[in-house]
Amino acid sequence: MIELKNVSKSFGDKQVLNGIDATFEKGKTNLIIGASGSGKSVLLKNIVGLFKPDEGEILYDNRNLVTADRDLKTDIRREIGMLFQGGALFDSMNVEQNVKFPLDVLTKMPEDEKLDRVNEVLARVKLENTNTKMPSEISGGMQKRVGIARAIVNNSKYLFCDEPNSGLDPRTSIKIDQLLAEITEEYQITTVIVTHDMNSVMEIGEYIIFICNTRKLWEGNNEGIAHSGIEELDDFVFANKMMRKFRGMV
Template sequence: MIEIKNIVKSFGDKEVLKGVSCILRQGETNLIIGGSGTGKSVLLKCIIGLIKPDEGAILYNDRDFYNSSLEVQQSIRREMGVLFQGGALFDSQTVHQNIQFPLDMLTTMSEADKRERVEFCLQRVGLEGTGKRMPSEISGGMKKRVGIARAIVMNPKYLFCDEPNSGLDPLTAVKIDELIKEITQEYNITTLVITHDMNSVMEIGENIIFLHSGHKLWEGDNQTLMHSDVAELNEFIFANKLLRDLRS
């Protein structure tokens, strides 16, 4: 579980996050949604330690990330897996080498154990036999799967996915959503997905936080989302539906 307490973050005179609080529950797909510029990415960066909030606290299973020793912070970081928006694969490395990278950097595992772990992760995301390929030789959906495999190779307790469906066709996006949900439940991970994709929200949104202008305006699940009386959320839902209709 991750507890986010009254997070405030400004850049110059622009206040981006205005006292955001929520709980990300273990074993569930937690989603943060909202339009562009609402503070989603800044909140994610605060949660994973890339940006320090001006006020508030981030607690990982009761460990206060920003008020802990460097040793505790490093321990928490080793428990994180991150799927970046663009995949962030190393173009000069094979699929296998990309997935093995965290093991090389952060563990003392033998080469044989590393290979076994990488092959297991490739199998788990449905990419058996692709380890020798280069990123330029695989599709966008496969790159996202490689990114997921790399994110889980260290057996993380916390999985963070930044716009995992960005640039994917609808069918591939659904498969990525299903994979994220399966892994979350199978390994009982605390998963956070940053998205503006309403298809993802309705498919895997077990715990949804809606941000607008730096405030948390609504929190609930995909069963109660459509019955919200929050005008900004209803506008966000309608705009996404209209965009999908125009594209279809």
């Protein structure tokens, strides 16, 4: 579980986050949504320790990342897996090497055990027998699945995804959403996803926070989001024709 308590962040005289509270539970898909420039990516960077909040606490199972010493921060970061927006695979490494990279950097695991673990997670994301392929030889959806495998290869307790469906077609996006939801429940990971994809919100949003004008304006799940009664959230949710059509059905 990850808890945010009164998290605030400014850059100069521009406040980006103001008193954000949230509880992201393990085994659930937790989503951060908001319009471009709303501060959701800044919030993610605070949660993973790339930025330090001006105020507030960020608790990883009651361990405060904000006030942690170097050793504790290292321990927490070893428990984190990241799926970046563009996949962020190393072009010069094949699939196996990309997935094995966290094990090489963060563990002293024997090489044969590393390879067993790599093959295990590749099988879990349905990419068996792709070990020697280069990123340029596989599709965008497959690259995202390699990214997921790399993010969980070190038995991560916390998984962060930044716009995981960016650049993918709708069908592939659905498959990535389903895979993330399955892995989250199966491994009981605390998964936090930053997204603006309303299909993802409606499909896998078990806990959602909506960031607007520096604040958390709403929290809930995918069943309640269409009935929030909050104008700013309605404008975000029903911004396109398909969602307006859906709105008429609920």
